[in-house]
Amino acid sequence: MKRYNAWNLLWQGLTGHRGWEPAWRSPAPKPRYDVIIIGGGGHGLACAYYLAKVHGITNVAVLERGWLGGGNTGRNTTIVRSNYYYPQSAALYDFSLRLFEGLSKELNYNVMFSQRGVMNVLHTRHDMEAGQRWVGAMNLNGIDAFMLTTEQVKQRIPLLNTAKDARYPVLGGFVQPRGGTARHDAVAWGYARAASALGVDVLQNCEVTGFKRSTEGRVIGVETNLGTIGADKVGMAVAGHSTVIAKLAGFRLPVSSYALQAFVSEPLKPVMDTVMTSFATGMYFSQSDKGGLVIGGGLDHYLSYAQRGNTPLLRHVIGAVADQLPSLGRVHLLRHWAGIVDVVHDSSPILGETPMPGLYINCGWGTGGFKGIPVGGWMLAHHIATGRAHDIAAPFALSRFSSGALIDEAAASGIAH
Amino acid sequence: MLLLHCPWCGPRDEPEFVCGGQSHMVRPEPWHAVDEATWGHYLFTRDNPKGVHLERWHHAHGCRQWFNVARHTVTHEILAIYRMDEPVPNAVAGARA
């Protein structure tokens, strides 16, 4: 792997940029691997990287049906934070945030992690009470978060209408200063490049269509459009397609697939240097380094595998922008799209074993698993390599849906993504 | 935007409705013989097909009646709309098999 650094950039600049090599190898599949990972999104690629880097398991393939990061990893609004309510979640997401803090160096790939703070804006007395309760829980979990006055919110988001007679008056807010944004494609590409350099085969346009199993029912390989590929162990990280893959393996999952939309405006001069989420409207936005406003909102609330959103939600989200940030009312949208997110009842991921021996799962991140890519990959790799759940991952096992030990962030944290 | 034909009000826009999730669910009985896995599935596991899904919709901002919809989850095409007390239409049952 040719390292990216200032010297190489200068040299390539002087020699017409003809010396760069592809970021990852694209070999033909081998007949057999120690580990196969299904899904070339962030979680699958991170898992392959940590298998090789942390556990020394390099005879690994990542099978991606389309192109790397073409699922939710390349479609999300890139917010990274760890301000969750329950201790189990805080431990999980803060592990991830700390990996994000060192990720560009670790991967020798600039993931543009920008800790610009994530702000939640509160509009009613009840929001304020809930906000205080959440901040208290976060502080008990050791997470940096504190309350803000209306003036402090206004100072960081001058565009926000904080007038007393606004439709959504701003009574205050809270912030996690270590939260922020990162470049989504770079996270996928950075892990792919670093994994490939350690010997992992990254195979695109390779769709898993079935499983091979031993007479005892253990997984021994997968069927794909490129033929049958053997494996000792298989990990799946396919987000919105988790129940489709589970069906091939013969079990059901408590996962529902919904479309989640995102919107990007024309590029503007810098107007926003933090991330804002509104409790009243569910709208949230930040500004990318290219200048576009990156805007998100809630789910389209019916099952969907169509990677496009519907207009009622678009109208709701854009209406919220125009109402709460009146000076943006005439900004044009350039693009909008949707990703298919894997929603589970308690809005916490599912990590660990599946009913099929040898098949391990990472899914259920729903609307908020970009921030979880480093930890999701780490935990799946740990379980596959050692045969045991990491302490941080153990509470997130699939078995919680029959034991009843849910980690109900859906009800507890109430924050988008 | 979906155009849904409410069995009582006729064609109306999507924002008038709320989707209530999977239809035709049956609670496992008798309660004292239901094991935890079965009960967990009843509470949390829903059909999630990449294909035709049978679901309930509520005309929340209209007549406030519930009804069933057979809808394709990739194309969003609506294949059938039938009342709560009606069985799954034969044509739809065929398309799901």
Ligand SMILES: Cc1cc2nc3c(=O)[nH]c(=O)nc-3n(C[C@H](O)[C@H](O)[C@H](O)COP(=O)(O)OP(=O)(O)OC[C@H]3O[C@@H](n4cnc5c(N)ncnc54)[C@H](O)[C@@H]3O)c2cc1C
């Ligand atoms: C609009 C939107 C905004 C979001 N905003 C945020 C945010 O701000 N912050 C945050 O933390 N999270 C956010 N998320 C959630 C986040 O994007 C996801 O949780 C995360 O990217 C999931 O990563 P993944 O690797 O599990 O899945 P994906 O990136 O979806 O990767 C799964 C891959 O599996 C492949 N696959 C599927 N079936 C097969 C098969 N049979 N064979 C081979 N490959 C297959 C798919 O092609 C896909 O590339 C957002 C999501 C969306 C859609």
Ligand SMILES: [Zn+2]
């Ligand atoms: Zn009606």
